[in-house]
Amino acid sequence: xxxxxxxxxxxTSATAVPAQKPDFAAAAAFSEKNSGLAVLVYQKGxxxxxxxxxxxxxxxxxxxxxxxxxFVPMVALIAEKDGLLKLDEKVYKTITEWKGDxxxxxxxxxxxxxxxSGLKNNDKQLHQGRAPDQYGASIACLCTSEPGTKFKxxxxxxxxFGELLKRKLQARQRKSSTHKTMPTDFVDYLKVRLLDRIxxxxxxxxxxxxxxxxxxxxxxxxxxxxxxFGQLILNRGRHKSRQxxxxxxxxxxxxxxxxxxxxGLNFWLLGIHSNQRHGPxxxxxxxxxxxxxxxxxxxxLRKTVIVRFASEKAAFDERQFLKIxxxx
Numbered sequence: 001x002x003x004x005x006x007x008x009x010x011x012t013s014a015t016a017v018p019a020q021k022p023d024f025a026a027a028a029a030f031s032e033k034n035s036g037l038a039v040l041v042y043q044k045g046x047x048x049x050x051x052x053x054x055x056x057x058x059x060x061x062x063x064x065x066x067x068x069x070x071f072v073p074m075v076a077l078i079a080e081k082d083g084l085l086k087l088d089e090k091v092y093k094t095i096t097e098w099k100g101d102x103x104x105x106x107x108x109x110x111x112x113x114x115x116x117s118g119l120k121n122n123d124k125q126l127h128q129g130r131a132p133d134q135y136g137a138s139i140a141c142l143c144t145s146e147p148g149t150k151f152k153x154x155x156x157x158x159x160x161f162g163e164l165l166k167r168k169l170q171a172r173q174r175k176s177s178t179h180k181t182m183p184t185d186f187v188d189y190l191k192v193r194l195l196d197r198i199x200x201x202x203x204x205x206x207x208x209x210x211x212x213x214x215x216x217x218x219x220x221x222x223x224x225x226x227x228x229f230g231q232l233i234l235n236r237g238r239h240k241s242r243q244x245x246x247x248x249x250x251x252x253x254x255x256x257x258x259x260x261x262x263x264g265l266n267f268w269l270l271g272i273h274s275n276q277r278h279g280p281x282x283x284x285x286x287x288x289x290x291x292x293x294x295x296x297x298x299x300x301l302r303k304t305v306i307v308r309f310a311s312e313k314a315a316f317d318e319r320q321f322l323k324i325x326x327x328x
Contacts, residue, residue, distance in 0.1 A: 073265035
């Protein structure tokens with residue numbers, strides 16, 4: 001494994017945290033005061049707390065923004081099993097526009113997913129209105145640092161992955177008559193290979209003018225639907241008796257890099273020492289986090305999944321939220 005620090009794996013068999021009586025209502029009140037719309041808590045697969053706030057309703061979808069990124073590594077693992085790619089393959093072999101560029105030739109799929117590709121951030125261009133071609137604009141970005149050495153939060157890393165997967169799927173379709181009906185679009189592939197299999201639905205998915213789905217911030221879904229995806233993460237890619245996401249490289253999704261120890265493959269690693277300003281968070285705790293603190297928090301040691309929605313930016317800290325919920 002090429003990752004830097006081994007995080008405690010997402011596992012339902014780990015030693016349990018000593019029992020404490022959680023205060024879900026207090027945490028929900030904290031969320032509500034900070035523009036919160038919903039707080040849901042699942043334990044051992046059951047929805048045990050559900051609160052909608054500030055006029056929000058159960059069936060209303062919310063734009064989860066960067067929480068969308070958490071679908072990308074799951075698709076990557078499925079695509080690897082499907083023989084489409086390998087996490088450590090060089091991107092330029094598919095994104096041939098990069099051939100001959102000494103830095104961009106070093107970028108791997110793993111670099112794209114842990115945001116250490118070294119690509120220059122161009123979020124302002126990508127997020128200004130409805131961009132004409134987000135994938136093309138991301139591929140055109142120059143590499144300004146050695147891949148793997150610097151963490152740069154931004155959309156272009158996963159958008160390049162979107163184009164790479166599209167080309168891989170198109171090539172597979174051209175080569176084999178048995179794959180003529182295989183999706184060639186990231187969202188369609190995600191739906192067929194993952195979401196439909198766990199009965200999880202999204203309301204809509206933002207796309208650019210060219211029709212490319214926004215892998216970095218495109219999904220709109222209800223809290224309960226995002227919670228279904230959280231259960232899949234808690235259960236290490238299993239749904240009921242089926243292994244939906246291959247387990248071979250599962251733990252690598254939740255390992256930091258040298259450049260950013262608290263960020264794995266599109267997941268924030270909350271349960272490590274550097275992230276515990278407001279008291280201890282159980283090891284192995286991970287999160288998908290979107291703008292305005294849309295949260296999907298997975299806590300394996302508590303067998304707990306938490307979904308939090310909000311309407312606008314506020315002074316909200318997810319670690320303080322968890323401290324209020326679970327105490328010290």
